[in-house]
Amino acid sequence: MKKLLLILFAVVLTTSCSKNESSAIVGTWSSDFSVSFEGQEEQSSKDEWKFDSDKMGTFNKFTNGDLKSSTTFTWSQSGEKYTVEYVEGRSNDVFKIVKVAGYTTLEDSNGYTAAIKE
Numbered sequence: 001m002k003k004l005l006l007i008l009f010a011v012v013l014t015t016s017c018s019k020n021e022s023s024a025i026v027g028t029w030s031s032d033f034s035v036s037f038e039g040q041e042e043q044s045s046k047d048e049w050k051f052d053s054d055k056m057g058t059f060n061k062f063t064n065g066d067l068k069s070s071t072t073f074t075w076s077q078s079g080e081k082y083t084v085e086y087v088e089g090r091s092n093d094v095f096k097i098v099k100v101a102g103y104t105t106l107e108d109s110n111g112y113t114a115a116i117k118e
Contacts, residue, residue: 024097025051025075025082029106029115049084049106049115051075059086082106 029049036042046062055076061069073086084093095106095114104117 023053025077025095025106026053027051028118030118031113031115047115057084059084059090 027050029051031047032044033046034042034044044062044064046060048060048062049057050060051057055074057073057075059071059073060067069089071086071089073084075082075084077083080096082095082097084095086092093114094109098105098107098113100113105113106115106117108114
């Protein structure tokens with residue numbers, strides 16, 4: 001009986017931890033930037049990832065506030081890495097979640113910050 005309770009406790013604990021880890025990516029992440037060249041108007045761009053708890057998501061690209069492209073994706077987790085597989089229009093990404101200067105960020109496979117959690 002003790003072994004059965006111990007096994008049941010271990011399963012509950014493992015399941016509970018797995019949900020907490022994967023839920024860290026659920027939400028909206030974005031990267032905003034703008035450039036201006038002498039004599040021209042400022043151009044702004046925003047990349048936005050929306051990760052859903054059902055392992056699906058949407059990527060949107062905005063230019064000057066206008067939606068320029070959108071695609072859906074699926075995501076999976078292996079350890080601390082999250083793989084994003086886009087339906088179309090983008091190469092797949094691998095991210096990990098990193099804390100930088102008080103912000104929760106997505107770091108790409110090259111070590112660059114790709115987005116900040118909103």
